Amino acid sequence: MEKNSKYDVVIGLEIHLESKTKSKMFCSCLNDADERRPNINVCPICMGHPGTLPQINEEAIDNIIKLGLALNSKISNYTKFDRKNYFYPDLPKGYQISQFDYPVCREGFLDFKTEKGVKLVRINRLHQEEDAGRLVHASDGTSMVDFNRAGLALIELVTEPDFSSAEEVINFAKELQLIARYLNVSEANMEKGEMRIEVNLSLKEKGERELGTKVEIKNLNSFKTIEKAIAYEIERQAEILEEGGTIVQETRGFNDAKQITISQRSKEDSHEYRYFPEPDLPPLLISEERIKTLKGRIPELPQGKRLRLEGEYGLKDPKTIEVFVQNKDFAEYFEKVATEVLNWMQHKRIDKEKYFDLIKLEANYLTSDLLGLANGEIIDFSEKIIPENFAEFIVLIHNGEINSKIAKVVLKDMYDLKKDPTHIIEDKGLKQLDDEKEIDKIIESVLESNPSAISDYKNGKLASFQFLIGQIMAKSKGKINPDKAKEVLSRKLENI
Ligand SMILES: [Zn+2]
Known part of the structure; x- marks a missing residue:
């Protein structure tokens, strides 16, 4: 990077999220990610037959509004759909229904952690559109089209060019993925194509106000690929600029095998898509009441959970907090045990001031020993050890009734035999010697x-x-x- 240090890196993102809905965006075909047979979930509407009419999927609109609200966006009361025209084998209609000038959500932002501290990235817009089909290239050189995906509800999110490193991009994308999952609006799995990220990257000399020519990078199907593609593209552009060349505005794809980006086509400007209002759909009006109702349905979000775990339970270690934030079910188990710990403390007359000490002990045993027993896999732990028993176990350790060595033996038996710790200790004669x-x-x-x-x-x-x-x-x-x-x-x- 040294030779590039005379340049600032400027990155903006376009992210597509497959919306979690029962049916497609404009017809009643099933949205079934597990369907392996090609062209099963298709109908005349999503196949673009003449004379058919699309109908707006309200579940999808609820999803995009919820995501927009979680990303601090303004929700438009008036929105409409437009046709984006282009020709590609996976697009049966010859156009995609999207939104051009009136997106559902505008002017949001997301703040998230980076190595250098909290970073805020502005979000330009979130708009609703439909997905294209999928091309399958066979080994004999023939290509086939599967339209099961064609017409699925797709959310496109566009950020401002506020990123300056791959680390920021990845942390933002991971936080967005978590928010989408908390809201249940998308599984946002990158490997399955449920979250697709396009990186727009340009370089400009330090201190220069005007942005350089941007290059769009596609085919990024994992966080690792994003990191590599960004690193490669920074080097490539810096080299061209160093030699006095100019950057061509284009779309490049990341080639996994060669670990480089390759030019795919020159980037279309929006006028090349010949956008025009979708004549088959009326404008979509979103009432304040609907927005208010959806706001009320937004659950606790990742950042809220981080702060609460710290405040309510005194958890200090960011790594421990993150284990629970990343796994909602595990966090739920942690909180159930914590409630039971409080009950046991009253029962055993332990000073209330010790609560955070016991919770710290609990969090440690959950994230190291218990997780270890499950080979690092997060399962439904209440099936193995009921929260009341785990809480009792923590109290026994805290009171010095068993030492850490014995605790390991007891926990394993609790896990394997589903018995409560006191009985295990009695049956095995493991009680600590006090005499x-x-x-x-x-x-x-x-x-x-x-x-x-x-x-x-x-x-x-x-x-x-x-x-x-x-x-x-x-x-x-x-x-x-x-x-x-x-x-x-x-x-x-x-x-x-
Ligand atoms: Zn259909």
């Missing part, structure tokens, strides 16, 4: 049978201390609290 005399006896007998370790220790070999602790823990079957064992052992060694 001072008993502890004394065990340590004495270990010292008696290891005279050489004692003299080694006395001669300055500190490892012998750890060896003796190991012997003590083994003899007590892990039931002595290690801290307690260390304390008694040091005292005894001093007096020998």
Whole structure:
């Protein structure tokens, strides 16, 4: 990047999100992402037969309004649809119904975290359109078209050119993906093409006000690809500018095999699409009442959840918070256990001020040990351990009734056998040794049978201390609290 440091990188995004609706945008064909048979969900309307009339899918309009509201946008009371004309084999009508000058949502923004702090990106618009079909290229050189996807409700989001790095682009896209999932308006899975990102990138000399010529990059089907394509494109454009050349305004595709961007075609200006108002659809009017109702249906969003987990439960570690924010079900389990922890605290008369300590312990055991038992996969944990039992387990650790070593054994049994921790501890005789005399006896007998370790220790070999602790823990079957064992052992060694 050093040779490019004389340039500022300017990036804007166009993102398509497949809207989660029962049927297509303008007909009643099913929206079924799992349909493997080609051309099953098709009808004369989405095939563009003459004489058919489209009808607006209100569920799709609700979705785009909700997403617009979550992205702090203004929702238009008056919107309309337009025809975007182009010819491509996957477009049966020869045009796409889209929105040109009156999009549903305008002037939004999204702020999100980056390495340098919080970044705000302005969103120019969100408009409603329909998807094209899918071309399937067979190995024998023939191409086929599958129209199952043709006419699905598609949301297009256009940002202002506010990004200056791949990291910002990816963090924005990930946050948007999470918001779409929280709202249940799109699965936004990039690998499945439910979220498609186009990057518009240009360079300008530092301090220069005017933007450089932008190049559009397509075919980006993962966050990794976006990162690579941006890095490659910055290098390519900088090299051209360094040599005194000019950047051609064009569309380039990222070639995965070669890891480079390749020119596909010169970029069309909007007039080349010959937009005109869709004559078969009336303008779409969106009432304030509808907007208000939808606003009321917006659930807690990722950023709200982050702040609440911190405020309500005292969680401090951003990584732990993120595990819960990324997984709604896991967060729900965490909160259920936390409620039960409070019940157990009252029951066991634990000072309320200790609540955050216990919750921190809970969060740690959930995100490390419990997740470990499930091989890192987030499953329905309440099926394995009911929240009440997990809370009891946390209280037992907090009270020192079991140490961290025993805790691992107990948790595994809770997970495998679906039993409550107290019964497991009783059945297996795992209760921590509290009896001072008993502890004394065990340590004495270990010292008696290891005279050489004692003299080694006395001669300055500190490892012998750890060896003796190991012997003590083994003899007590892990039931002595290690801290307690260390304390008694040091005292005894001093007096020998
Ligand atoms: Zn149809």
